[in-house]
Amino acid sequence: MISQDVYGFIAALLTTVAFLPQVLKTWRTKKADDVSLVMLVMFISGLFFWIIYAIQTNALPVLIANIITLIFNLTTLSLKLIYRNGNRFQETAL
């Protein structure tokens, strides 16, 4: 593996795995009000286009990285929407 591939591999690993702590934090705290909904929707849309691009260009590393990133961000989005209603109910209840 040549030097530039090593940098690319570390880069892809970090910018993919980075979204796991957000999933865990949202799961733990049961809230993601400060996480921008517009950001999540735009980012997830972009990941779908990366996946189409990766399939068309036979770029397996790009495909794998974007599928993992997509799973993490779809999870954060789902948790955000679930807990948003939960918090609203709680606010009303309290």
Next chain:
Amino acid sequence: MISQDVYGFIAALLTTVAFLPQVLKTWRTKKADDVSLVMLVMFISGLFFWIIYAIQTNALPVLIANIITLIFNLTTLSLKLIYRNGNRFQETAL
């Protein structure tokens, strides 16, 4: 421009510009407690490696996209750290 380039261009645009709404939200609400600090630090570290990779491979679009993404995420991280202290002070004050 061939079809796959169009998908790649849309993908890069969306996954770059996506981070602007987070900056604006954090600026407006003056808080980002729910945004994972570990995510931001890991993601920003990954962007640095993408920038090194882009320079080494002369990949100008990758370089530009990652510099813009870096600026947005460094701004969110800075705002998060600034407002975290602000909120703590406010909590104590109230």
